[in-house]
Amino acid sequence: MILSDYMHQLGQRARTASRQMARASTAQKNASLLRLADLLEAEAGALIAANALDLAAGREQQLDAALLDRLTLDAKGVAGMAEGVRQVAALDDPIGQTSNGKYLPSGIHLSQMRVPLGVIGIIYESRPNVTVDAAILCFKSGNAAILRGGKEALNSNQAIARIVHRALCETDMPEDAVQVLDTTDREAVSLLIQDDRHVDVIVPRGGRGLIERISRDARVPVIKHLDGNCHIYVAADADLAMAERLVVNAKTRRFGVCNALESLLVDSAVAAVFLPKIAAALAPRSIEIRGCDETRKFIAHATPASDQDYATEYLGPVMSCRVVADVDAAVEHINRYGSGHTDAIVTATIERARQFVRDVDSASVMVNASTAFADGFEYGLGAEIGISTDKIHARGPVGLEGLTSQKWVVWGEGQTRP
Amino acid sequence: MILSDYMHQLGQRARTASRQMARASTAQKNASLLRLADLLEAEAGALIAANALDLAAGREQQLDAALLDRLTLDAKGVAGMAEGVRQVAALDDPIGQTSNGKYLPSGIHLSQMRVPLGVIGIIYESRPNVTVDAAILCFKSGNAAILRGGKEALNSNQAIARIVHRALCETDMPEDAVQVLDTTDREAVSLLIQDDRHVDVIVPRGGRGLIERISRDARVPVIKHLDGNCHIYVAADADLAMAERLVVNAKTRRFGVCNALESLLVDSAVAAVFLPKIAAALAPRSIEIRGCDETRKFIAHATPASDQDYATEYLGPVMSCRVVADVDAAVEHINRYGSGHTDAIVTATIERARQFVRDVDSASVMVNASTAFADGFEYGLGAEIGISTDKIHARGPVGLEGLTSQKWVVWGEGQTRP
Numbered sequence: 001m002i003l004s005d006y007m008h009q010l011g012q013r014a015r016t017a018s019r020q021m022a023r024a025s026t027a028q029k030n031a032s033l034l035r036l037a038d039l040l041e042a043e044a045g046a047l048i049a050a051n052a053l054d055l056a057a058g059r060e061q062q063l064d065a066a067l068l069d070r071l072t073l074d075a076k077g078v079a080g081m082a083e084g085v086r087q088v089a090a091l092d093d094p095i096g097q098t099s100n101g102k103y104l105p106s107g108i109h110l111s112q113m114r115v116p117l118g119v120i121g122i123i124y125e126s127r128p129n130v131t132v133d134a135a136i137l138c139f140k141s142g143n144a145a146i147l148r149g150g151k152e153a154l155n156s157n158q159a160i161a162r163i164v165h166r167a168l169c170e171t172d173m174p175e176d177a178v179q180v181l182d183t184t185d186r187e188a189v190s191l192l193i194q195d196d197r198h199v200d201v202i203v204p205r206g207g208r209g210l211i212e213r214i215s216r217d218a219r220v221p222v223i224k225h226l227d228g229n230c231h232i233y234v235a236a237d238a239d240l241a242m243a244e245r246l247v248v249n250a251k252t253r254r255f256g257v258c259n260a261l262e263s264l265l266v267d268s269a270v271a272a273v274f275l276p277k278i279a280a281a282l283a284p285r286s287i288e289i290r291g292c293d294e295t296r297k298f299i300a301h302a303t304p305a306s307d308q309d310y311a312t313e314y315l316g317p318v319m320s321c322r323v324v325a326d327v328d329a330a331v332e333h334i335n336r337y338g339s340g341h342t343d344a345i346v347t348a349t350i351e352r353a354r355q356f357v358r359d360v361d362s363a364s365v366m367v368n369a370s371t372a373f374a375d376g377f378e379y380g381l382g383a384e385i386g387i388s389t390d391k392i393h394a395r396g397p398v399g400l401e402g403l404t405s406q407k408w409v410v411w412g413e414g415q416t417r418p
Numbered sequence: 419m420i421l422s423d424y425m426h427q428l429g430q431r432a433r434t435a436s437r438q439m440a441r442a443s444t445a446q447k448n449a450s451l452l453r454l455a456d457l458l459e460a461e462a463g464a465l466i467a468a469n470a471l472d473l474a475a476g477r478e479q480q481l482d483a484a485l486l487d488r489l490t491l492d493a494k495g496v497a498g499m500a501e502g503v504r505q506v507a508a509l510d511d512p513i514g515q516t517s518n519g520k521y522l523p524s525g526i527h528l529s530q531m532r533v534p535l536g537v538i539g540i541i542y543e544s545r546p547n548v549t550v551d552a553a554i555l556c557f558k559s560g561n562a563a564i565l566r567g568g569k570e571a572l573n574s575n576q577a578i579a580r581i582v583h584r585a586l587c588e589t590d591m592p593e594d595a596v597q598v599l600d601t602t603d604r605e606a607v608s609l610l611i612q613d614d615r616h617v618d619v620i621v622p623r624g625g626r627g628l629i630e631r632i633s634r635d636a637r638v639p640v641i642k643h644l645d646g647n648c649h650i651y652v653a654a655d656a657d658l659a660m661a662e663r664l665v666v667n668a669k670t671r672r673f674g675v676c677n678a679l680e681s682l683l684v685d686s687a688v689a690a691v692f693l694p695k696i697a698a699a700l701a702p703r704s705i706e707i708r709g710c711d712e713t714r715k716f717i718a719h720a721t722p723a724s725d726q727d728y729a730t731e732y733l734g735p736v737m738s739c740r741v742v743a744d745v746d747a748a749v750e751h752i753n754r755y756g757s758g759h760t761d762a763i764v765t766a767t768i769e770r771a772r773q774f775v776r777d778v779d780s781a782s783v784m785v786n787a788s789t790a791f792a793d794g795f796e797y798g799l800g801a802e803i804g805i806s807t808d809k810i811h812a813r814g815p816v817g818l819e820g821l822t823s824q825k826w827v828v829w830g831e832g833q834t835r836p
Contacts, residue, residue, distance in 0.1 A: 019753065023777060104798055108787050117809055118779065200809055221639070221810045242832040249834035335437065344828075357827055358514075359441060361536065369526050369830030378835065379826065380522055391535055391618055391823040392639045393811040405809040408797065409775055410762075412787030414660040416667035417796065 003183070007191040010146060010179055011198025014119040017176035018144035022116050026093040028173065029140055033089035036136070036167035037082040043163050044078040050159035051128065058152050070126045071152055081132045084383065088136045091382040094400045095142045098409070108412045114404050116142035118200040121192050122385075123148045123214060125206035128156035134203075135164055135178045137385050141403040144177050146192060146199065150206075151184035158182060193218040203398075205386055223394055223402065225386045227313040227339035228258030230371040233330040233356065235347035236269035242368065243274065243346040244281050249370040250344070252285045256315045258387055259342050259374040263310060263320040265330045268294065271323045275299050287317050294323035310337040327352050331359040338362060340389050342374035342396075363389060363396035421601070425609040428564060428597055429616030432537040435594035436562035440534050444511040446591065447558055451507035454554070454585035455500040461581050462496040468577035469546065476570050488544045489570055499550045502801070506554045509800040512818045513560045516827070527829045532822050534560035536618040539610050540803075541566045541632060543624035546574035552621075553582055553596045555803050559821040562595050564610060564617065568624075569602035576600060611636040621816075623804055641812055641820065643804045645731040645757035646676030648789040651748040651774065653765035654687035660786065661692065661764040662699050667788040668762070670703045674733045676805055677760050677792040681728060681738045683748045686712065689741045693717050705735050712741035728755040745770050749777040756780060758807050760792035760814075781807060781814035 040047070051073040058068050094114050101111035120143045122134040131149055138145035149157040161180035168175050181188055193202050196219045203223050204214045211224050232250060234243040250261035266274050275298035279289065289295070290309045291302035302321065309320040310333070324330045327345075334343050344366035345356040353367045364374040374397065376384025381399030388394045394402035458465070469491040476486050512532050519529035538561045540552040549567055556563035567575040579598035586593050599606055611620050614637045621641050622632045633640050650668060652661040668679035684692055693716035697707065707713070708727045709720035720739065727738045728751070742748045745763075752761050762784035763774040771785045782792040792815065794802025799817030806812045812820035 019777070019779075022779070102798070104796065106791065106796060108784075108791055108796075110797055113775075115779075216637070219634070221808070223810075239832070245832060245834055253835060353829075357531075359437070361437075361440070361533075362825065364826040364828060366526075366828040367830065368832055369828050370834045372835035373524065373526055373828060373830075373833070374826070378522065378524060378526075379528055380520070390639070392641075395823055396826045405813055407780065408782040408792070408814045410782060410784040410787050410791060411771075412785065412791075414657070414663060414786055415791070416663055416788045417671060417790035 003185060003187055004191060006183070007188060007195065011119070011195050013176040014144040014146050014179060015198045017174040018116065018118045020174045021139070021142050021144055021177050024142060024173065026095075028171070029093065029142070030089045032167055032171040032173045033085050033136060033140065035171050036164060037085040037089070039163050039167050040078055040082040040085065040132070044075055047073060047078055047156070047159050047163070048075065051156040053155040054153055063152065067126055067152065071128070071156075073128050073156055077129060081129055084133060085136050088140050088383055091140065091400060093140065094404050106415055106417065108410050108415050111409050112406045113409050114401070115407050117403055117405050119144045119146065119198055120403060121146045121148070121199045121202045121220065123189055123192070123202065123204045123206070123210070124150065125210065126150040126152050128153045128160060130205060131157045131160045131180060132164075133383070134385060137383055137400060138403060139177060141400045143403055146179050146181070148181040148189060148192065154184060189214070190217060193220055196220050203385055221393070223386070223388050223398060224390055225258070226389045228260070228341040228387070229262050229311065229313045229337065229339040230259060230341055231263045231265055231334050231338055231343040232261055232371065233265040233324070233327070233334070233343070233345045234267060234270060234274055235327065235345055235352050236267040237348045237352070238267075238270065238346040239348060240270065240274050240277065244278055246344065246346060246368070246370050247278055248281050250372050251282065251287060251319055253372050255317055258313070259371050260315065261319065261371055262313050263322070263337070265322055265324050265333060266295075267330075268323050268325055271295070272298055275321070282319070285317065287319055289319055289321050291321040292323055295321045313339065327355050331356065335361050341387065342366065342371045344369060344371050363387070421603055421605055422609060424601070425606060425613065429537070429613050431594040432562040432564050432597060433616045435592040436534065436536045438592045439557070439560045439562055439595050442560060442591065444513075446589070447511065447560070448507045450585055450589040450591045451503050451554060451558065453589050454582060455503040455507070457581050457585050458496055458500040458503065458550070462493055465496055465574070465577050465581070466491060466493065469574040471573040472571055481570065485544055485570070489546070489574075491546050491574055495547065499547055502551060503554050506558050506801055509558065509818060511558065512822050524833055524835065525830070526833050529827050530824045531827050532819070533825050535821055535823050537562045537564065537616055538821060539564045539566070539617045539620045539638065541607055541610070541620065541622045541624070541628070542568065543628065544568040544570050546571045546578060548623060549575045549578045549598060550582075551801070552803065555801055555818060556821060557595060559818045561821055564597050564599070566599040566607060566610065572602060607632070608635060611638055614638050621803055639811070641804070641806050641816060642808055643676070644807045646678070646759040646805070647680050647729065647731045647755065647757040648677060648759055649681045649683055649752050649756055649761040650679055650789065651683040651742070651745075651752070651761070651763045652685060652688060652692055653745065653763055653770050654685040655766045655770070656685075656688065656764040657766060658688065658692050658695065662696055664762065664764055664786070664788050665696055666699050668790050669700065669705060669737055671790050673735055676731075677789050678733070679737065679789055680731055681740070681755070683740055683742050683751060685748075686741050686743055689713070690716055693739075700737070703735065705737055707737055707739050709739040710741055713739045731757065745773050749774065753779050759805065760784065760789045762787060762789050781805070
């Protein structure tokens with residue numbers, strides 16, 4: 001079959017399945033999820049064997065160590081998958097939740113009901129656990145999913161798909177509720193993101209290149225996560241011991257995560273005291289500091305920061321640093337160079353905090369807390385499909401609710417409009 | 419100045435103004451709006467004179483009567499504009515509204531705060547009153563607006579822009595909060611909808627051609643309103659007198675509106691009774707009926723309906739009609755041919771109503787009410803920027819809230835993440 005026909009049929013099947021999914025009860029959906037969790041544990045050996053094929057091929061192609069690491073699925077990984085499925089089964093079902101119900105002057109009763117989006121396309125790179133995560137979040141929120149994983153993980157993903165389909169069949173749910181592409185043709189992605197008749201939203205998960213390409217070419221709306229260039233601003237009146245703890249935590253907890261601190265802003269009033277302090281605190285972790293001229297007066301080993309540095313998400317042991325005059329200057333810097341992901345202020349005064357919270361145009365804005373908290377689990381969403389740096393539909397950590405829409409529901413008793 | 423530089427500067431000015439707008443208090447915004455309302459009334463003569471230039475040019479270019487009618491601004495029209503501005507001033511300010519506030523296990527306090535989207539581009543056709551409506555809705559919701567009206571209304575729109583700017587200046591608000599393009603170059607639209615650095619969302623208001631072109635070419639997210647192909651399904655157990663009232667109201671109240679009835683579905687159990695009844699009721703309004711074979715058994719003057727008819731938003735005195743077997747068949751027809759705008763069932767039983775509400779995938783789903791209620795004013799939104807047929811971000815009538823985003827706000831006391 002030619003690819004465009006294959007993708008068209010896949011889209012049609014997803015649309016049909018999405019209608020059935022929208023009707024599924026919470027109990028039905030949870031039964032499928034719990035069955036899936038059991039099957040993942042029972043079939044751990046088969047999954048690990050399929051994954052071994054991908055790993056062997058990856059080593060042959062000399063994939064780098066980090067990529068091979070992300071690709072690896074071991075017994076602990078499979079157990080973690082099953083546990084994640086049980087957690088999603090335990091989450092509240094967003095579908096059917098109703099809000100803002102009221103009678104209007106015409107006598108009609110109006111409310112907004114949460115409903116599935118319909119068909120969700122997820123395009124991701126190497127981690128096979130995304131296949132399970134994405135499938136179960138779309139499923140619990142009443143959607144049909146079309147999943148397209150990285151070519152390095154093809155065997156692993158197909159093995160997972162077989163188990164998901166078994167769970168769906170054994171619990172009388174439509175098999176097409178979760179379809180995993182079995183082609184690695186890049187053209188399949190182009191067809192998928194253009195198919196606005198059958199696909200309601202695309203969620204790309206991966207590197208900047210993948211996401212920019214998809215955003216540029218898609219006709220289907222995209223919920224995307226670009227950079228996490230996160231800031232902490234240490235204000236003139238900050239508790240400097242607290243500021244030190246927060247900066248060290250946000251910068252060194254994990255380097256490669258999107259909520260990691262990438263750029264430190266220090267008020268000029270405390271620069272002379274705080275900068276040497278934080279340089280000493282970060283020294284044991286060998287963090288390279290790239291700073292403005294003022295910074296370099298107080299941190300001898302800091303190298304000069306360029307405009308490009310201020311706009312960079314390092315995802316590594318590097319941090320840019322700038323001395324700023326006041327809250328206004330900090331806000332301006334963040335809104336100019338930041339990525340709208342997560343930014344924090346350390347301050348003791350309400351006025352500064354309020355100004356920062358109001359003026360910083362980011363998905364998460366924090367007062368006296370580590371940027372590392374910007375996360376679906378920490379925010380109590382139970383699970384996340386990603387962290388959106390978009391402003392429309394879903395912003396910040398996206399859980400089940402971000403995969404839903406709302407419909408207006410009107411109940412009347414024969415009202416006509418004059 | 420070359421057009422791309424002009425548009426770039428316009429975008430930058432809008433972004434700068436949007437930062438000031440996000441900080442504006444409700445009192446400041448309302449003061450500007452009330453000043454604008456007064457100025458519109460005081461300057462009615464100047465507005466009508468500017469509009470006369472557009473009308474004269476339009477007549478010279480032999481624009482059709484309907485277009486000239488939409489273009490016309492008279493004393494009553496200006497008074498209506500001023501009244502609309504006062505109504506928006508009276509609406510609750512969505513900005514700063516906070517929801518879902520809670521302490522999390524880590525001890526941080528998390529909430530979601532409603533914030534402006536930033537810069538909103540509105541592209542519309544001939545009606546000059548849209549210039550005021552769009553400006554004030556964006557303004558009240560704390561956004562900067564870039565407005566691009568139809569070339570037929572250029573003089574009217576520029577006259578309105580001058581009054582808006584006077585109101586902004588006289589109340590110490592940034593003039594760039596509302597920019598009205600003074601070029602009619604179509605390339606300006608292309609540049610605007612591609613400028614994802616300075617523009618956060620595009621709202622096109624106009625015909626299908628305009629909206630499809632913008633959706634296809636935009637890099638900025640679009641909140642769009644395509645067809646309103648609305649249905650009423652008369653179930654087997656419907657109160658047929660009520661069904662008749664609802665169909666007559668939804669079909670004949672106004673032909674050219676998006677919530678008008680375009681397609682009637684009648685359960686086969688009541689077709690023989692209801693179809694002659696409704697044909698007689700619609701006869702005085704000369705509604706052409708295009709029906710399936712079953713329909714034509716009971717309505718002699720009905721012409722045959724094609725698949726294309728079922729998918730058409732007539733916006734005129736035509737209605738398609740089909741006899742269906744049951745609720746399932748009605749739902750399937752609506753989800754296949756409908757446009758996801760507004761669909762209603764007439765029924766006495768809870769089970770049918772629940773099924774219809776759950777399974778019809780439309781922005782508004784109604785039980786025993788006229789589709790004519792699908793409207794921002796009727797829904798209590800106070801005003802609407804349009805009716806979205808998209809599923810993401812805003813669906814159905816879009817009021818002030820649809821022009822906002824949310825940010826996550828975290829208050830801590832030095833919490834770090836383990």
